Amino acid sequence: MKDILLDNQNDVKISNGDFDIGKSEMQEVSLILQSTQGEWKETPILGPNLYQYIKAKTDKIAIERQMRIHLALDNKDYDELKTKIETQMNHG
Template sequence: MTDILLDKIGDLKMANGDFVLGYSDNTHQEHILIATKGEFKEFPELGVGLSKMLSDDDYMPFLIDAKKNLEYDGMKINNIKFEENGNLNIDGNYK
């Protein structure tokens, strides 16, 4: 999906006095995983709340909620899991 890009600190990316457009799927995924329910005013049920998961020992509800929210956003998820090194691996793509 193409959208307005953000820089490394989350500000709008600019070039030659204009917004930079580009591949934004990873940014959309990141925002959905970080946001809590209610933060997206147009879609109040969207959001996983990664910070809440960090304080919980059971990560399975997080993975289920993450899969459901990413699918709601239009992704087809084949698999979502935590790797041994702690990285979240999302195997999927936007339809």
């Protein structure tokens, strides 16, 4: 899937005076995981609120469950994404 790409500061990436277009799946995943509920107008319940786990004594399973639920709300499969990330890390 292709879309307009963002830079490391989540600003629109410009190349040669035009929007930079490219594969956007991992960018979308990143934006979802960074978000809180209410930030997405189209799907107000989307947003795992992961910031709340920063200083909390929460186990990995609870965090993973939040990620699974909210990625699924955008039709993304956590296990498939995890495999892609691990593959890229091992071959990157």
